[in-house]
Amino acid sequence: MHxxxxxxxxxxxxxxxxxxxxxxALRLGGLSEYAPISELLENxxxxxxxxxxxxxxxxxxxxxxxxxxxxxxITARNRNxxxxxxxxxxxxxxxxxxxxxxxxxxxxxxLNFD
Amino acid sequence: MIQDHGQIREIRHDRNTESLDLSxxxxxxxxxxxxxxxxxSADFLGDYVTTFFPLDETDPSTRARQSEIRGAVSFIANELLENxxxxxxxxLPEPITMRLCLFPEEIxxxxxxxxxxxxADSFRAFVERLRDSDPNELYIQQLEEGAVSEGSAGLGxxxxxxxxxxELAWRFEPLVSHGFRVTTQVTIKI
Numbered sequence: 001m002h003x004x005x006x007x008x009x010x011x012x013x014x015x016x017x018x019x020x021x022x023x024x025a026l027r028l029g030g031l032s033e034y035a036p037i038s039e040l041l042e043n044x045x046x047x048x049x050x051x052x053x054x055x056x057x058x059x060x061x062x063x064x065x066x067x068x069x070x071x072x073x074i075t076a077r078n079r080n081x082x083x084x085x086x087x088x089x090x091x092x093x094x095x096x097x098x099x100x101x102x103x104x105x106x107x108x109x110x111l112n113f114d
Numbered sequence: 115m116i117q118d119h120g121q122i123r124e125i126r127h128d129r130n131t132e133s134l135d136l137s138x139x140x141x142x143x144x145x146x147x148x149x150x151x152x153x154x155s156a157d158f159l160g161d162y163v164t165t166f167f168p169l170d171e172t173d174p175s176t177r178a179r180q181s182e183i184r185g186a187v188s189f190i191a192n193e194l195l196e197n198x199x200x201x202x203x204x205x206l207p208e209p210i211t212m213r214l215c216l217f218p219e220e221i222x223x224x225x226x227x228x229x230x231x232x233x234a235d236s237f238r239a240f241v242e243r244l245r246d247s248d249p250n251e252l253y254i255q256q257l258e259e260g261a262v263s264e265g266s267a268g269l270g271x272x273x274x275x276x277x278x279x280x281e282l283a284w285r286f287e288p289l290v291s292h293g294f295r296v297t298t299q300v301t302i303k304i
Binding site: 007008025027029030060062063064066067070071074091092093094097098101104105 | 145146182185193196254260270
């Protein structure tokens with residue numbers, strides 16, 4: 001389990017379930033502050049056939065975070081060596097509004113809402 | 115000369131207008147320390163408006179509506195405050211301001227900050243490009259071309275337009291000494 005956290009948020013990579021869980025509220029101040037998260041996400045694609053990004057407990061994500069997630073989806077699409085699924089929640093308003101854009105960037109992305 | 119891009123609404127303080135005003139003087143505290151206040155202020159505004167969209171236990175759609183409005187207000191206010199903190203010119207004797215007005219069918223945000231003449235020029239060019247383009251295409255294009263940079267406010271505005279159906283407008287008002295007071299207005303239908 002790789003894990004790091006900051007004020008109000010937590011990111012965990014669970015190797016056994018091939019899942020990155022992001023939870024809390026992420027409002028870091030720009031792409032450079034998101035770099036460690038980008039790195040964790042991109043490294044998680046290495047040597048895997050499938051990866052799940054579980055956002056169902058991520059209450060808030062600012063536009064720099066949405067950009068980070070979008071860039072990661074573009075990277076996964078271009079590498080084309082690992083299936084990607086994103087798990088969202090219907091109870092969190094921003095996810096219903098913004099996560100569908102990721103499908104436009106990567107049509108093969110599996111997007112699920114609980 | 116005051117220059118508007120889109121229609122800036124004149125807000126009157128009367129019994130039909132519910133409004134909240136916040137103002138900050140960012141020089142008094144380093145940006146890093148102040149950044150967390152963006153989230154606190156944005157969440158406060160989001161929670162504040164929920165009073166006007168009460169829950170009805172017999173109607174489940176009221177919960178979804180309240181959550182949607184809280185989320186929209188919190189996201190938009192947070193983006194506007196982040197931009198203000200990033201682009202405000204502390205050398206100019208102006209505060210950062212945030213106003214939220216609740217009308218029967220709309221919520222209007224007006225966020226103001228000061229900026230130097232050069233920064234105002236490049237921001238004005240960006241505003242014109244945004245207003246002339248298809249926001250959905252521009253969003254994808256910015257991501258695909260890696261055009262999203264550290265100092266870019268673009269994706270935040272595009273997310274408001276594309277995902278929240280927001281209408282944006284700007285006012286550039288010359289300051290007496292030099293530079294401009296820039297107002298960004300965001301309107302969402304409720």
